[in-house]
Amino acid sequence: MTDLVVFLGPPGAGKGTQAIRIASEFNLAHISTGDMLREHVKELTDLGKTAKSLLDEGKLVPDDLVIQMLTERLSHEDCLRGSILDGFPRTLPQAESLEKISNKFPVRKVIVFEADQEELTKRILLRGEISGRSDDTEDSIRVRLEVYQKDTQPLINFYEDKRIVTKINAVGDIDNIYKLISKEF
Numbered sequence: 001m002t003d004l005v006v007f008l009g010p011p012g013a014g015k016g017t018q019a020i021r022i023a024s025e026f027n028l029a030h031i032s033t034g035d036m037l038r039e040h041v042k043e044l045t046d047l048g049k050t051a052k053s054l055l056d057e058g059k060l061v062p063d064d065l066v067i068q069m070l071t072e073r074l075s076h077e078d079c080l081r082g083s084i085l086d087g088f089p090r091t092l093p094q095a096e097s098l099e100k101i102s103n104k105f106p107v108r109k110v111i112v113f114e115a116d117q118e119e120l121t122k123r124i125l126l127r128g129e130i131s132g133r134s135d136d137t138e139d140s141i142r143v144r145l146e147v148y149q150k151d152t153q154p155l156i157n158f159y160e161d162k163r164i165v166t167k168i169n170a171v172g173d174i175d176n177i178y179k180l181i182s183k184e185f
């Protein structure tokens with residue numbers, strides 16, 4: 001029951017949008033490490049002070065800090081019904097940290113969101129105009145897409161070896177994509 005479903009995909013692929021809907025429909029915790037880090041930045045915590053410039057530049061926050069934040073989050077009561085991980089793991093060390101707690105929190109499924117770079121850049125720039133997110137600039141997007149390819153994409157193979165990956169075409173109508181994803185729950 002404390003199973004984890006990982007949403008994996010490049011920035012702008014719509015993981016957050018879909019995770020919010022799925023979590024509420026299936027009564028799961030929605031854990032977005034990006035949202036949590038932005039909250040730390042807003043609250044001016046020590047972690048937030050370390051994270052701010054990294055977030056703005058589109059770079060990753062160091063593994064040990066994110067792993068600690070995520071592990072603490074999983075101890076909250078709402079995770080007893082299962083959780084969607086949105087934005088974690090993003091590196092191999094992060095994925096390995098989940099392996100270590102897999103007796104308690106097994107990764108049941110990984111849903112990979114696929115979209116081309118042009119579409120992603122377009123979406124993020126539009127989102128930046130609306131949300132005012134300080135990392136939704138052209139320079140930061142370029143870095144985030146590079147970081148995704150270098151650090152996060154290898155996780156697809158890591159989980160494919162475990163035969164728990166489902167790939168979803170993340171370009172198209174939001175409701176249709178939602179229907180595809182909800183079949184996996």
Ligand code: ADP
Pocket residue numbers: 010011012033034035037054055058059060061062066086087088089090094144
């Ligand atoms: P996006 O998917 O559009 O990049 P997120 O909200 O998932 O948006 O992440 C925003 C930023 O937060 C990332 O660019 C990174 O700096 C930081 N971040 C989020 N999750 C992680 C993580 N698991 N490890 C390291 N840094 C992270």
